[in-house]
């Protein structure tokens with residue numbers, strides 16, 4: 001019997017990480033296979049782990065088609081596209097990469113707040129279009145003195161809060177329950193609508209998945225109001241995108257900064273035409289340093305599993321498919 005463990009990789013990972021994985025394991029590259037069910041019938045019985053990401057995930061059908069599966073190792077903190085419940089039912093361990101990307105994602109959230117409030121991208125387009133010599137560029141809005149409502153005060157939410165405070169903003173947040181270790185001066189609101197009602201900025205930092213789908217809907221956007229702005233660095237699924245487009249078109253809210261979308265990489269054409277919106281291609285954790293740290297943690301989990309049956313950062317039991325809205329990560 002071969003000593004080299006075999007892995008299924010549903011989609012490509014970062015090149016350097018893929019190389020490091022391929023040095024120690026036999027990798028089946030799912031995205032290059034035409035007939036996946038037939039391929040898995042032949043090779044599946046030898047596959048002991050899935051190497052995936054917050055983008056490619058692992059669904060119940062895949063998990064159930066791999067009888068020798070022991071672990072799902074994921075690159076990314078969000079595991080919403082992984083059917084954790086299906087994995088745990090079968091005794092399959094799951095890991096993600098928490099902790100190492102919080103600051104980076106929070107930086108991106110603040111980059112979006114600043115870009116939207118100071119109209120940075122719009123101003124850049126204005127200069128490049130040669131309009132400066134003949135036209136004036138209008139004013140932006142200050143962050144200082146405004147209320148930053150963080151939807152989901154988990155580890156990333158806390159990092160966003162610290163940065164927002166550094167810019168002179170007042171922090172409010174909504175979680176299922178008040179976070180006991182949150183600074184006492186952070187205002188707590190029990191749900192998304194009351195948070196939006198009392199905020200100038202609504203910053204989405206909850207995990208994705210069934211429990212948070214469309215948590216930000218037309219009613220929440222209405223509550224945010226005509227001077228309110230939305231930032232989303234979490235998952236596109238948390239925001240009802242059709243309702244958001246309508247709210248922006250009708251002036252129900254003033255603007256938005258979005259790193260994530262409901263049907264990535266598709267972005268609604270209507271959003272692309274709007275000057276008051278800043279659009280990013282899901283890059284919140286996209287720095288060399290952070291991706292390196294994520295890759296190292298991924299490898300610690302992968303090697304830890306095959307050397308000692310130990311995951312450095314396991315996804316806890318009971319984390320799959322929450323029945324009620326999961327506000328805190």
Ligand code: 8YV
Nearest residue numbers: 053054055075076077078285
């Ligand atoms: C990554 C992310 O882009 O960690 C997450 O949940 O969304 C991002 O950091 C993604 O997981 C990598 O594919």
